[in-house]
Amino acid sequence: MEKIMKKIEYLLLLRNEFIMRKNNEEIKVTSKELSSILSTSDRNTIYLIKNFMFMNYLKWIPGKGRGNRSSLIFSLTFTEVASLYVKEMVTENKVKDVINFANSYLSEDGLHEIYRLLHQSLGPQIEIKDSELTSRIKLLIPQEISTLDPINVQLYSEAHLISQIYNTLVIFDEKQEKLLPSLAYDWQPKEGGKKWTFLLRKSVQFHSGDFLTSKDIAFTFNKLLNTPCSTIHSLIKDIKEVEILSDHIIRFHLTEVNYFFPRVISSFQCAILHHLYDHRDKPNGTGPFFVKKHDQQFIQLEAFQFYFQERALIDQVDIWMDKFSQQIPNNMSQLETTAIESKTEDITHHQQLLGSRFLIFNSVKKCPVLDKNLRLSLINLVNPTTMIKELGGNRISIANSFLPKISVNSKTKNFSIERAKNFLKESNYSGETLQLFYFHLNEGHETASWIKKQAEYIGLSININPISPEAIPKLQVNSHADFILFSSILSKDTELSLLTLFESEFSFIRPYLPKEVKKYIDNQLRFFKRSEDTNERYQSLLKIESYLKENLVLHFLYHSTNTLNYQSHVKGMEFNSYGLIDFKKIWIQPDFL
Known part of the structure; x- marks a missing residue:
């Protein structure tokens, strides 16, 4: 520890120990106690104290006589020392070292202050x-x-980075509500939407310097078709063949009509990979x-x-x-x-996010929440209005849909603790501990903890469990969770986002649905794909959402906001x-x- 720690880190460690003490306040302490705080030898402690005195960071007045304690007087607050440290480390591009040091040695208050200063210094x-x-x-x-592989991305922060590194064949423009060219500059359907031909730009370079050809497109989609655990797989599984017509013309043969197909392949998960791509290599996009x-x-x-x-x-x-x-x-x-x-x-930008936080009940596991009355009890228990009022934060409005514009025009439901108690009495619940799983991101833990606390009021036992993103494609949650707290942030193409939620076997919804619900969804989606009319497709998606609510499959909670500060x-x-x-x-x- 002595060899790798900087002098200023020792000073920070010392000031952290006395973080509540003011500057120029006399602190009675022995040099041995300081050695223990700094986890260093008595000799090195004396050397450090002398150095700090020379730099005017503190004063040290040795105690006179045997058994008398010495006096330590700081000239800098913890924040002032931390500012010097963070500034020095950021200048040296050693942010990782700051993070590791702070998490290893500092108190909760000290850790919070370090992160605040880090954000200011970056x-x-x-x-x-x-x-x-x-x-x-x-x-x-x-x-x-966890990944920069487009095929395996789960989190929206990962998807955001994918869009900076890779390109798709086409992109969706939400302002014009239509597809725009990207790697492909033109595309046309044949046989009523069962074949789609794309014309590729020439002279497009990968980061490696190689030029894009149809070979890369074919490689990407064949890889997707051979990756059944990918979120997008269910949406492209009707690709029967990817045909290379020339270096810059590619044709997709589908098993059935799908006028929505070009929108599907605008997904970030369909970002085009180099034909020699290996997930162990550094990302190589266009x-x-x-x-x-x-x-x-x-x-x-x-x-x-x-x-x-x-x-x-x-x-x-x-x-x-x-x-x-x-x-x-x-x-x-x-x-x-x-x-x-x-x-x-300074400028502050507030933006309401598309999508919502919601609870989904696991219908594929034999568990207490298969009981309709227990689900009704939980729905009444977890009152979005009360949650928003008590927790606040980025929770800005009650959700009754994935889309805020639908929620705004929906009637506010009357949930109550009394109803929750009554439904619980009518259920077959006999004291089992329910397993609630949640993503440990943003406000996930706080929301899950609030639900657990609410349940205690009516005699429900809930255990909360964090989920790692890697657990979703492995279907590890299905066999353990009774219900799950998810947050679905929709992309600019809301139709594609909702289609993914309802059709993908690895989305936040479909893996937990019973067969009869899946059958209803698939019938609606069959009509959705055959329609060229945006309004008709939209109504199909809203019918599915309503069906899920009516059958107590999910319970919407709230919509969130994102805040950005800049100058x-x-x-x-x-x-x-x-x-x-x-x-x-x-x-x-x-x-x-």
Whole structure:
């Protein structure tokens, strides 16, 4: 420990021990007690104290006479010491070391302050070298990015990064409500929507320097078809053949009519891979950024000079990942700009997210929640109005649908504890402990804990269990959970998002449904795919949602908001449906202009 710790880390450790003591306050302590706090030898403790005194960080007055305690007087608060430490480490690009040190040695209060200072010290930065501007963004996000493989992505933060590294054949524009060209510039149906032909752009380069051809498209979709645990697999399984007509013409043969097929393959999970792709290799896409560095705690993206569309204006994006920082509000899109000395005004962007937080009851496991009365008891118990009022945070409105615009026009239901008690009495519940599973992201734990506490009021026993994203494709939750707390954030293509939820065998809904419910859904989706009319398709999706509510399959809770703070010299801010920014469009206006 002595050899690897910096002097300022010892000072931080010492100030953390006395974090509630004020500057210039006399603290009675012995040098042996300090050695114990610092986990170092008496000799090294004396050396450190002398060094700190020389730097005017503290005063040390030795006790006179045997048995008299010495006096320790700090000149800097914990926050002041932590600021010096964070500034030094960020300058040296050692954010991971700050995170590891703070989580290993500091108190809860100290840890919280370190994360606050880290977020302030990161953000957009400009460097000038040889009269040339280099701009970069530094971010700390409160979760681990477990994969950059489009096929295996589960989290919206991962999907956001995929869109910066890869491209799909086509993209959906929510403002125009139509598909736009991307890697393909034209596409046409044949045989009433059973065949789809796409014309590819020429001279599109992968980050490796190789040019895109139909061979890469065929490889990507054959790989998807051979990956049944992928979320998108259920939506593309009707691909019978991927036919290469030439280097830049590709044709998909489907088993049945599907006019929605081009929208399906606009999904980030259909991002095009190089035909020599191996998941163990560094990602190799055609997107605006390439992955320069990547490990468990850090991702560095750099602008791709040969991007087939406009080159990104920002040069580099540094992202540190840390699941412990979930105690800080979600900062995936946080752009604090204190790193730039500027007098520009602060801007706060609030965005209601599409989708909702909801409970789904597990109908594929023999468990107490198969009892209709117990489900009604839980539905009345978990009152969204009370939850929002008591917990607040980013919970902004009651949900009665995945879509906020539907919820707004819905009647508020009258849930009550008394009804919950009555339904519980009428059920066959006999004291079993119900297993509630939840994603330990953002406010998931807080919401699950609140549900557990509510259940205690009526004599229901609930155990809460965090889920890892890796557990979903392995169907590990199905056999253990009685009910699950999920949050579904919809993409800009709400039709595609809802289709995925209802059809994918690895979504947050379908794996927990009984056969008769799946049969109803599939009949509606068959009509959905054959229709070219947006309104008809939309009504099919709403019918499925209503059916799930009427059959007590799920219970909607609330809609959330995402907040982004930034300063006015950060330009080109555009927000996707997740409330996150498109890195390639932002730029930093220097103060000297």
